[in-house]
Amino acid sequence: MKAPKVAFFDFACCEGCQLQVANLGETLLELLGFLDLVEFRETMSERWDGIYDIAIIEGSITTPHDVERIRRIRQRSKTLVAYGSCATIGGVNGMKNSFDLEEILRYVYGEEARFFATLPTRPVHEVVPVEYFVHGCPVCQPEFLEVLKCALLGIPYHVPDVAVCVECKFNENVCFYERGLTCLGPITRAGCNSWCINHGNICYGCRGMVSNPNEQGFLEVLERYGVYVEFLTKRMDMYNSCRILKGAGNNNGEERTG
């Protein structure tokens, strides 16, 4: 069997998820034994002009140029993998969607704002069809390897659709709500093995929400805490702005800030 051609591409992102590949250490060499890595701009100068068996996409779609480019990559790819939160749910790039785009352009780039064409942030699957999703900011390596195996074998990968709390309980962490703090674990998709909570921090929701999150109930819980409510509602859109805009129209929490 010929080794499948695999390529990495990045759009609006920090390239940290690609770095997670370089961080595999010598395991990476074993991996390279199974596949033919044909493009990986962050660490390679090589180019490939044929068909990709697997194209792994990091980053969100945020410019008209991105839209054209991802469409062309899609046309040349048998399988597309959305890799990391920016690609799977829009991630932190989505926060800009809560602002007036003209205004935020002007704030960051001032007079030179006119040089930019920017669009509301979108995850990859809202522009082209995507076969596999690797969530997380950054992705966890074991899950990535699992998805890659599935993609190579052509079998489905099921993203866990239970809350981070499930894994967190297995890891015997003390619940932050018990400690008087708030955490996005109850509405966030598991699969990270409660990575952040294991290291003492709260969950920021980087893997996106479970498919049926009780957002209203969650907000009511949050409102019991004596914090500036706007902060709490905003926390939900740190990674999930794209979804909130799409699912709930204009309701991104503003009317609850009083």
Next chain:
Amino acid sequence: MGKSVRVDVEYLTRVEGHGNIVVDVRDGKLKECRLEIIESPRFFEGMLRGRSIFEAQHITSRICGICACAHSLASIQAAEEAIGFVPSDQTVKLRKFLLDLEILDSHILHIYLLVAPDLLGVKSFVPLVENHNTVVRRALRLKKTCNDVCDILVGRHVHPISCTVGGFTKLPRPEDLEKMRNLLLGMIPDLEATVDFVRGFRFPEFERETEYVALVSDDDEYPLLMGDIGSSDGVRLPKREYRNITNEFVVPHSTAKHTRLSRDSYMVGALARLNLNHPKLHPKAKEVAELLGINPRVVNPYLNTVAQLVECFHCLYHAVDIVEEFLKTGLDYDEETVVGLNEKQRIPVRAGSGVGAVEAPRGTLYHHYEVDDYGRIVHANCVIPTGQNLRNIEYDMRKLVPEVLGRSEEEIQLALEMLVRAYDPCISCSTHFLNVTFVGRENPEGS
């Protein structure tokens, strides 16, 4: 008859982020020479507005996957200063330790995966797997070990978890300290082999003296996390006056924000730090510097890679010293703190303004926040190292092109690409960069 050359490198590879080089020589005269940045804008500073200052570290870490820890540390420093929080000595030491790991990790990536292929005459590390298997394995092993140490200290290297405003959410236990020390000491043979490896390289001979800018301090420690901003032309200013260091301005020909200080451009990064702070290097790093022929004044930008290797030794031994100290004194675990959104008001908040200035692997990185009485961010600004180097790279290219004009176009292109790579540009960070490629000219497919 003068020579005409047009170099147009679209999608510069083996750098972090997206950039183009454009050089236009007509009849032996240099018409145009620029480094274009084509990263999609991400608006971090804009997005921070209205959010809690306690979220700034988590968000700004995502500016860059390679220097996520440096962004976190600059962000935390700015945030703590803004709200008037003073971290404990233990916290500061652990942050220094984290920055050592960050620089070590990033430099190893740069030396082996990004620069070495050029000097070995291949396009990437992939062909090296066949011909230089031990080298590739050594590189990946070094990289992995840095990551493993980071995993223990802060949960992971790409977007650290436990290093936040207020301190650390989880502190390493004695067995963790021991493990980290052993992992670090285990890197020494591989790092020493790296010295032999780099000594075997022939770096291009090119010199251009410029102004070098880095953190400076009055104590004996090689300043990476804290200090004033100093320059080789004698400038010294406190970090809150960073705008008078960077003097950002718009350049009509490239539309990217450039910086200048005493002259028309300056350099930041490993070479700048060595040029300013060579006497403060760890003795082991000094030995390596001497072995590699790096004296306190080096003006060949290609040797930034060698300066990085010297810093690898400094950071490794400095990190080991910190761990060994903690192994002796023990850590105060009562300092573990989970601030979250400050729900429990553990940290008093006040309106204010704060600047963080840290030495990221690629040079001095600034974060600046202003917050209101609620700790809500009302203004944010980040100035990243690559932005500061951009103008200096262009000046280097302008001097370099006439010197190499007799060579073939491929060789000229390679010399230019290698020059840009020597600066280890990190373009994802470049939240200030602009791109004219989106308008007018069609951007050729990068895929």
